[in-house]
Amino acid sequence: MEELNYGGFVATKNVRDGKPIGFAFREESPFVSLNGWYLYSGEDDDEFVKDPENFVILDASQIKALAPAMLDIYDAGCGTEVSLMYEEGVHTGFYDLKNECVTTVDEILRRRYERDG
16 A cells, blocks of 8 residues: 555544544645545544644554545545444444435445536
């Protein structure tokens, strides 16, 4: 895997420290070195995310080790907002926050292509 093809993921320190990702969204990045993905743990509250010191940049190898499902949806378009679902600490799927429904990797990626059309 070449990290240069993925760019950096902005994540909270809780994600870096192994807390499961609870919320992920993608927006247009103003920096070529960042891919537009922002990752929050389920434990990150408003107070925590207000402090910029609580964020780090992770590369694809770190994401693969922490949450490989994020690489499955890497190509999702800007505007994607999902929660990652877990059962007993194991990732079981995605919840589309915009459409308010359980979704699949294929559906997440298809929505990108429908938008880019």
